[in-house]
Each structure stands twice: as C-alpha cells, then as structure tokens.
Amino acid sequence: xxxxxxxxxxxxxIDGTVGSPFTDKPKMSTRNVDVFYGDKQAIFDVSLDxxxxxxxxxxxxxxxxxxxxxxxxxxxxxxxxxxxxxGEFRLDEEDIYVKSMDPVLLRARVGMVFQKPNPFPKSIxxxxxxxxxxxxxxxxxxxxxxxxxxxxxxxxxxxEVKDRLNVSGTGLSxxxxxxxxxxxxxxxxxxxxxxxxxxxxxDPIATATIEELIDELRQNYTIAIVTHSMQQAARVSQRTAYxxxxxLVEVGDTNQIFTNPQHQLTENYITGxxx
Amino acid sequence: MDTDLNLTQHISHRFNEELEEVRNMAxxxxxxVEKHVSDGLKALLKADSKLGEKVxxxxxxxxxxxxxxxxxxxxxxxxxxxxxxxLRLVVSIIKTITDLERIGDExxxxxxxxxxxxxxxxxxxxxxxxRHLGEHVKGMLHDALDAFARxxxxxxxxxxxxxxxxxxxxxxxxxxxxxxxxxxxxxxxxALRVHWCARSLERIGDxxxxxxxxxxxxxxxxxxxxxxxxxxxxxxxx
Numbered sequence: 001x002x003x004x005x006x007x008x009x010x011x012x013x014i015d016g017t018v019g020s021p022f023t024d025k026p027k028m029s030t031r032n033v034d035v036f037y038g039d040k041q042a043i044f045d046v047s048l049d050x051x052x053x054x055x056x057x058x059x060x061x062x063x064x065x066x067x068x069x070x071x072x073x074x075x076x077x078x079x080x081x082x083x084x085x086x087g088e089f090r091l092d093e094e095d096i097y098v099k100s101m102d103p104v105l106l107r108a109r110v111g112m113v114f115q116k117p118n119p120f121p122k123s124i125x126x127x128x129x130x131x132x133x134x135x136x137x138x139x140x141x142x143x144x145x146x147x148x149x150x151x152x153x154x155x156x157x158x159x160e161v162k163d164r165l166n167v168s169g170t171g172l173s174x175x176x177x178x179x180x181x182x183x184x185x186x187x188x189x190x191x192x193x194x195x196x197x198x199x200x201x202x203d204p205i206a207t208a209t210i211e212e213l214i215d216e217l218r219q220n221y222t223i224a225i226v227t228h229s230m231q232q233a234a235r236v237s238q239r240t241a242y243x244x245x246x247x248l249v250e251v252g253d254t255n256q257i258f259t260n261p262q263h264q265l266t267e268n269y270i271t272g273x274x275x
Numbered sequence: 276m277d278t279d280l281n282l283t284q285h286i287s288h289r290f291n292e293e294l295e296e297v298r299n300m301a302x303x304x305x306x307x308v309e310k311h312v313s314d315g316l317k318a319l320l321k322a323d324s325k326l327g328e329k330v331x332x333x334x335x336x337x338x339x340x341x342x343x344x345x346x347x348x349x350x351x352x353x354x355x356x357x358x359x360x361x362l363r364l365v366v367s368i369i370k371t372i373t374d375l376e377r378i379g380d381e382x383x384x385x386x387x388x389x390x391x392x393x394x395x396x397x398x399x400x401x402x403x404x405x406r407h408l409g410e411h412v413k414g415m416l417h418d419a420l421d422a423f424a425r426x427x428x429x430x431x432x433x434x435x436x437x438x439x440x441x442x443x444x445x446x447x448x449x450x451x452x453x454x455x456x457x458x459x460x461x462x463x464x465x466a467l468r469v470h471w472c473a474r475s476l477e478r479i480g481d482x483x484x485x486x487x488x489x490x491x492x493x494x495x496x497x498x499x500x501x502x503x504x505x506x507x508x509x510x511x512x513x
Contacts, residue, residue: 230356230358231356234358258358258359258362259358259359259362259363259496260359260363260496260497261359266359267359267360268284270358270359271285271357271358271359271360271361272285272286272287272290273281273284273285273286274284274285274286
C-alpha cells in the first residue's frame, strides 16, 4: 500500500478503552482494575463488564495481561506472592474481594479451566465427584452419581467414558482430559466459567469439540475465555476484548472487532501486523 | 474506523506479497476492462467493425483473469484467514472482479453491436446520442477504478453521485429512440440495437457504482449498498 503509518507511540495511543466495555445487567463487573506483581504493574485501570450468558473472548499478545485479568475474576492471583490487586470486582453486584468472601466458595461459583488439561490422578468418576464432595453438594451416593453423570454429559464426555468411570482420568486423550476438567468445573454448578486457552494444546478435532461445547455451555453459564487463536475468538465469543501492554484497548461485538476494529492496535494484532 | 490499510506491514512477508499481488491483478483486470469499454465504444461510434470484432473476441482474457484472481483470493482465505482490513480487501476484490467481469460482458456486447450496425451501413450519426452517455460512463468507470486503486472514499462518493445524471441521459436516449422508431418504423431494428448499447452503457455505470461502494466498505468498513447518497454520507459521518 502506498501509505505507511508512522509507528504509534503505544502509551499515548492507548488513551482509555475504545468501544463498549459495559453491558446492561452484567454477570460480573470490574472497575479501575490495577494489578501489580511486586513493583511491576501488569494491569492498568481496566474497567470491563461480562454480560450474563455471554462468551467474552480476551485476546492480545503474550504478556498483555489478559490471563492476569482473568485470574482476578476468581481471585486466583491471591495465591501468587507479591501480587496485589486493586479495583472493584462484582459478581451479581456482590463484591468478591471483601474479607467475608471465601475464595474457595468463590471459585466454586467462578470456575476455571486451564491451558493444559490437569485431571487429578484419580478415576474419571472421582475427578468429577471431588468438588461436589468438598462442597457437600450431594446428600448420598445416588445424588453424587447423578451429578457426575450429568456433568460428564454436559461436558460431552459421558458417552465416551460411561463404561470406564473407574479408570484413571490421566489415561484419557488430551481432548477428553480437557472435557473431563470442564465436567469437573461444571460439577459444582458454577455461574461463571473462566477458560485460559482451553484448546491450545489440542488437535483441530478436539478443539472443534471444545468450541461446540462452549457454545452449548453458554445456555447455562457465563464464560470468559483467553485465547491466542483469533479464529477461535471469532467463532466462540459474542464480545471480544483486546488487551495490550496491560491496558484494555478495545471492547466490542466480536463480529465488529474481526471485520472493522476501531483501534489501530487491535487492527494490527488481529491482522498480524507489526504493532 | 480510520485505521490505515497498510498491506506491507504484516509480520509475514509472504502475506504482504500475496495481498499486494492479488490487488495488482485486480487493478490490471480493471485496466483491461476499461480498454475494452473504450474500444467497444469507439468501434460503435466510428462504425469500425474490425475494432468491434477485436473487442468481442477478447472478452475471454477478462474471464480468465476473473478465474485467476478468484483462485488467489480463495487461497488467501484458506491459508491466512484474514481479518479486519485484510478480510475487507479480499472480499472487496472478490466482489469488484465480479462487476468487472460483467462490465467486460457489456463491452463485448458493444463490440458485437458495432459489427452488426456497421454491416447495416448505418451512419454513425444515427447514434451520436450514445457518444455523450458513453464518454460519461467511461469517465465513471475510470474514476471508480481510480478510487479503488487509491482507496479514496471521497472520490468513490463523488463518482457514485454522478450516476444520477447517467440515468437521466439513458432515459433521454430511450425517449429519443422511441420517437425515431415511431417516425420511421424501418429504423426499428437498428434503433433497438442502439438502445441495447445504451442499456449496456447504463449497466456499466451501475457496475462502476458498485465498485465505488466496495471502496467505501474496504476503507470504512461500512456496507453502503442499497442506500441513498445522503444516507451514505450520514452513515459515514457517524
């Protein structure tokens, strides 16, 4: 092309968030979030809503703070020494960083699925039953069986493993292990599911299965997903948030972000240009 | 949105080259089509059956280019899964070359008509009214292709605006030809041929307008098809 853009001054270029970071009646709302790892600031003044029953994709280059932000949503960063989180986080209007909030209970309401499938070295059944047992969700064995079966069904894994529920979860294929982890998350009836690159270690078929599952899960849960795959973000989410150097650059309807982003940095990232 | 449409800044050099290449192919196709329209019109107005023959027999080149460019675009979609401005560029090219191919078909029709009218020993003066419309359409096609090459939204909008005049000219020619036919029924056959030429030219104007609309989509990310020029401007000011 004839015109060549001058390299934008990144810090000046990100002046507030472009697009629509807020929604009506959000499931989770966050305001003015700053995160520090020791002296190093990882997130700068991020304000973002996560709508009810929506899939929101958090995208951005490595080190942009998207995973850090995601981990704030169920206080996973509490476990990291030297990490301090400030700002407002609400789940259905309720402040999740107040002292009275038990992080363990919070994480049952806001579950998480990680990049690498991490089933417990236990049977498939016990992997799923672990959470409900811990939280006392089942009164007896029959109820527990029902939770395990329905969770495996919702995760689209039941038909493949129903004859070997007592076999170790670590013996499953990568895609099956990830679905087992999703079943384990669902088993404690969360309201929100956070997914940190859930399909990056999977082949295209297993990835397609997980994406199909995300679409189904949206009926019952709110989902925030961090992904490095632009196509995946475009396929599974309704809204997309683009992070850059710890700042929230742009949030918008996914269809719009991938066809007509408003910010040059978003454009550069999703089209694979030098930022 | 006013993000820059830089094709040369991808991390993948090969992707830069692929986009640049397919864009150049589309521009070349535009150049060839423009030449065919110009020659077709010239053949018609000068009753030059040789030139008419040449235009009518070269449409295959335009068709072949369309197929080639479509294939390149398909490969880019498959390999690169382009997004944002890259996606809009590929989509605009796919749409533009469809219109260019149809313009090529209309130019072919002009060539064929030139041969037939010349065979009838029709005096070029009988369809001198086509000259003005023809020049206008040629200019419009040229401006549309220019706006596409320079990705110039302003120029595209200006070009779209001229299409109203073109429609008026076409209507005027139609009325004039009807009069001619009523006055001298022996001229009906030729008058109809001339009318078909006017129709072809008017269609070329419409296709040029489409190309301008793709330029707006490419640069601004807004789909301005099937809306009035005022709505278009209002949409772009948002």
